[in-house]
Amino acid sequence: MNVKEMTAKQVAEKVFKKEHLFILDVRNESDFNDWKIEGENFEYLNIPYFELIEGVDGIVDQLPKDKAVIVVCAKGGSAQFVAEQLVEVGFDNVYTLRGGMKAWSEHLQKIKVYEDENMKVYQFIRVGKGCLSYMVLSGKEALVVDPSRFINVYEDVANDEGVKITHIVDSHLHADHISGGKELAERTGATYYLMKSEGAVFDFAPLEEHHTIEFENVNLEVLAVKTPGHTPGSVSFFVNHQLLFSGDTIFVGGLGRPDLGGKVAEWAADLYETVYEKVASIADDVIVLPAHYANLDEEINQEGFIGDSLGNIRARNDMMQNKQKDEFIKQVVAGANTETPPNFEDIVAINRGHVKVDIEKQQELEIGPNRCALHHTHE
Template sequence: MTATKMTAAQVARKVIENKELFIIDVRNQDAFEDWKIEGHNFNYLNVPYFELLDGVEEILPKIPANQDVLVLCAKEGSSVFVANMIAETRQDVYYLEGGMKSWSTYLEPIKVGDLSSGGELYQFVRLGKGCLSYMVISEGEAAIIDAVRFTDVFINFAKEKNVTIKHVFDTHLHADHISGGRQIAELTGATYYLPPKDAEEVTFEFTSLEDNLKVQIGASQLEVGALYSPGHTIGSTSFIVDEKYLLTGDILFIDSIGRPDLAGKAEDWVGDLRETLYKRYRELAKDLIVLPAHFMIIDELNEDGTVAKPLSELFNANHGLNISDEEEFRKTVTEQLPPQPNAYQQIRQVNMGKITPDDEEQTEMEIGPNRCAVR
């Protein structure tokens, strides 16, 4: 009897639908503790692969009899070996196709809601990396915001919806993942926008994402105006979609706020970050639904798998929005920072167009959890 493969898409549905899953992670302990597949009803056993080379007898009593069992490793090979040994004793054993590498790259498109005049807004959830991208659709046209590098996902989704991608935006120059925005624009003929204050070193042409810019998407209006929102980067820009949704980029998350240090400017930008969070955002309508570019923990997902909360709720519950003392705020966002994202300096170089690594190198750069937030 042999184990059955389970795809990243199938695991994603288990996460979103709150299904039970018992995961045997055969990576080394440090890799497991740093980054794992999270689910509300997932249980875990971490046993390094080299400890199972002579057999799995010692771990069999620890495996529940009434749950699907998924064995995973970094790239697949080790998990197949271990899963097949376990499969000799039971039927419901799976290995993750492509390992954590495939989990890092999978995108799940989920409808956030309807817009006026028949438009729709979709969130593309990258569960393995905590990245969130968006597509606004209205009257045969589409705009994409903060696309990750898997351009075919967005282009194919637009084809399925029978819409033309007209505009592609990056809210800022990303440091935690490689943007697919410029490539999507090149492949579709769309206009690519980037904040000019973040783009002083880029090597390619782009359209400036300026304060007060308004772009029409069919009958839906995607507005960038009074929403210049620096702090994570000096050029960070937010979007209001259809006077209903606030896309905050890496400035404001559901359970945390953006970090100002990934371009080496934490002390310089902390004042901008506070002004955006405590002044610019507080002048907006409180019933706007916040849609960030990242999430950190599985608890930030709603029941339908989306990551979204009313701005008013965040003003009450998000600790980063409730630090009254400016000096305490400064210390929080400059002295209590988590580890920086994997290869973030190289990722910034890619997004500037200065280096062009191949797909395998890009995958290695992005491996690991989201680390763009202060929580």
């Protein structure tokens, strides 16, 4: 049976190159509407698998005969069954996504975002989840920012670059994905930093006690700027006065959500102080590199990574422009109570160290979109 496969990496390349792809998604309609593979030039047809068990004759007129069709399901099995039927009725260019949406959720796309004589910085885009992590390399050492649980990716890059991972930081206690910080630290011997106020119960270096993190002899400094707003212990990392790893405090298209803890007005006040006092003193030409993005097509820049100058972000976002504190809090409260990240309470419990789960459970908890942004403006 002439059914070919595409890997998540190959599909991601099509996203970044803005190529055309026709996707036949055979998951349930609600799952498709909640979360799908998104590409600027992608076409979609969503027909649940159970409607195709008896055959695909009813949809052949809705599919292109002269273009590649990729069939997508949750893990790959249902897509293979449907793809085989399509080949039987005469479709020549049919693919399945190897590993299905589970594999799509787990793919990390590495992109170089910065390099000078002191450091090189890679961004890892988790395309199917909207999560971003980073490696800062200097001399023979590296620092990892907001690592995902796919720690082999960072280890492989360190091996390829001839560096040792010596420092790992999480900007906050993540609510939509499981952090790889603790395990990566255990595997590499690196120091793992987290805010003590986030409530983790395992051993780590409290960021409250480390205002700067220095490594190598090139004077690469990572300044932990206390920037509450998304969670009480959110921080940002200001590197060499050139890059701001902003966690979930500032996004390319908006600000972090302060409503996940049930204290939206109180945390919105913290967010205001962050935006108008701490971040206000940072220069416009500093590059902001967040921990999440909401829309790849809108937020990816001409260099191919997610990030922008702080000046451009300020100019686009009216929440960062001369708002009075009361008005700011009022707007944040009005925008709150939107959907929460799926399974966020379970994920937070894992990231705090209260609960341990196996790989299969981790995959199940992470399936779905990220919902960590509060306010997006793209005028």
